[in-house]
Amino acid sequence: MWLRRKRAPVNGVVTLDRRHLYILPTRGGIGFSVLLATMLLTSLNYAISLGFALTFLLAGIGMGCMWMAYRNLLDLRVSAGPVTPAFVGECAIFTLHVDNQDAAARIGIEARTPLSGADTETAALTLDGVSSGTLPVRLSAIRRGRLVLPRVTLSSRFPFGLFRVWSYADLGLATVVYPAPEASPPPLPRHPQSDDADDGAASFAADDGIDQLRRYRPGDPLHRIAWKHSARTGKWLTRSGHTPQQPSCWIDWNTLPPAMDTEARLSRLCAWVLMAGEVSEIGLRLPGVEITPGRGSAHVRACLEALALWPERRAR
Incomplete structure (x- = not known):
């Protein structure tokens, strides 16, 4: 059907032009039309001049409302904005940029x-002349994995709710739904790496006893490199601060009880990743997936994304 044809963006923008705007009366508009027809028949039957005048006045107002409703969406430009990941049971937020x-x-x-249910909160956007704004679209995250934004219907009932004007946009946005973290997980496991010497995670004390030195890792900032100690030892060393480097913690699928099902395992691993936060250095092991130890918000997001997309994302 021609209404179901996808409206893909052109250069990232969907324009609501005349060929793609649709308008129909609402229930209130149908009731208004019935009222006008009744007033017209009554005026004809009883030859009421004021009845004719009032009927045609209201009909003119209705026609003006139809044009204003149509004009309210005409030539708006819609483009994709940022998306917000969510956990199972929450709402993922897709942001649309609307340009007037x-x-x-x-x-x-x-x-x-x-996918928007009747109880889903719907935001309304009002734009001044020659301006732009954002319109959030909320989708319930029912299951983990990749959540794709379906066809978006942009509509308006301005000014009096007598007519509904709408158009479609297919923006191709997607986000990731993380597993729901376990409510009361056990303490975070602390298992130092057994191969610290091999992967360069061992710590060395500086001569002055102030800084702790460890093997250089790709991504370490240049200003943290201990140039003198590196030249003396012949190995790249990085200053890790005033406190000793905490041992890396592996969050491992195989350490969980065998009786736990897949989703329960992922929920516990997700809770452990969140408990570690951006401070502790953690690594993640799943069947077919291994993320080396690291820290920071980007590393946490990478671990959560691996949990969300498993077993789709496996090492090949």
Whole structure:
């Protein structure tokens, strides 16, 4: 059907032009039409001049509302914005950028998808002339994995709710739904690496006893490299600060009880990754997937994404 044809963005933008705007009366609009027909028949039957005047006045107002409703969405430009990952049971937020290049204001613009339930909160956007804004689209994250934004319906019932105007946009946005973390997980496992000497994670004390030195790792900032000690020992060494380097912690699938099912295992591993946060150095082992120890927000996101997409993402 022609209504179901995808409206892919052109240069990242979907324009709501005349060929892709649709308008129908709402229930209130149908009731308004029935009222006008009743008033017209009554005026004809009883030859009421004021009845004719009022009927045609209201009909003119209705026609004006139809044009204003259509004009409210005409030539708006919609593009993809940032997306927010979510955990199972939460709402993933997709952001749409709406650009109004006309001098007229645009009022009460809404965005929904086929997955938006009746109880899903819908935000309304109002734009001044020659301005832009963002419109969030919330989708319930029911299961972990990749969540793709389906076709978005942008609509408006401005000004009096007599007509509904809508159009479609297929923006191809997607986000990742992480497993729901276990509510009360056991303490974070602390298993130092057995091959510290091989991967360069061993610590060395500096001569002055102030800094702790460890083997250089790819990604260490240059200002942390201990140049004198590296030249003396012939090995690249990095200053790790005033406190000794904490041993790396491996979050391992195989350390969990065999009786746990897949989703329960992923929930516990997710809780451990969040407990470690951005401070502790952690590594992640899943069947077919291994993420070397690291720290920081980017590393935490990489671990959570691996948990969300397993077993799709395996080492090949």
